[in-house]
Amino acid sequence: MNLKDLPIDAQPREKLLARGPAALCDTELLAILLRTGTAGRGVLQMAGELLGKFKGIAGLLHASADDLKGFKGLGGSAKRAELIAVIELARRALAEQLKERTVFSSPDAVKDFLQLHLANRSHEVFAALFLDSQHRLIEMKELFRGTLTQTSVYPREVVKHALAVDAASVVLSHNHPSGSVLPSRADEAVTQTLKAALALIDVRVLDHVIVTQGASLSMAEKGLI
Structure with missing residues (x-):
């Protein structure tokens, strides 16, 4: 019919x-x-x-x-x-919203944006939102694929790209294909490693958002940043 x-x-x-x-x-x-x-x-x-x-x-x-x-x-x-x-x-449309307004004035839009890009991937993807001094989106870049460990995420590449786009801060993000939104010890370790590396060039890590299909978790909100 x-x-x-x-x-x-x-x-x-x-x-x-x-x-x-x-x-x-x-x-x-x-x-x-x-x-x-x-x-x-x-x-x-x-x-x-x-x-x-x-x-x-x-x-x-x-x-x-x-x-x-x-x-x-x-x-x-x-x-x-x-x-x-x-x-x-x-x-x-979501990217334009984040480029026109302060990212953290609309945290739901950030989560929706990351869900749309990462949540349903069959493999783990690590990405970063590079932000300007007003916390507006400059660019999202997928940086690494595979299981998230300190050896699979290269701080040098994150720092290099932050310098290239003149970022003032970043929001880190990755997906959990397993469906669990809880951060692992490896997630916490990688976050601290990148936070220290980016601090050397005066770039702040504002958050690390973990996404799964239908759910997301802010490590900053959990006091893990």
Whole structure:
């Protein structure tokens, strides 16, 4: 069944225009973007299956072009391109917010930004938000991949990039693919190592945020910085 075959009140597009986007569930919003389903499978069913496969909106926002290509109904390039474009727009919108305002005036935006970039990675990724003297975002850079240890994170590279972008402070971040948001002893050790290294060039470590799918933890809030 196409969207146009549904009763007017049930059609997501009309419902959105009449009641606003908050009145729609995730499946309905995604159905508007997909527009049509496939033979024997309506667009709402397709949207629901897509969210199920990627475990919700958060997972879908981290899907790659190859991930989407493997889903029935997205083999063609047009719909995949539209979804990828929406995902990238979401990332850029959050980045613009952090570049225009003090990062710590909107901690939820910081966590949302990091969730969008790191939470659903299948491997551990260490990144840093490099900030100016007003604590506005200059750049986010993924620096290292793999299990986080003092030997796998190179302070020299973090210091080098902080100097290159003239950062005044940084927010460190990495993901835990295991699903546990609690910091390990290695996490704490790496944080202190980087804090000491960056202090030599007068760059402050403001926080270290650990993210998993659907959760995040600020080490600064826990008194670990």
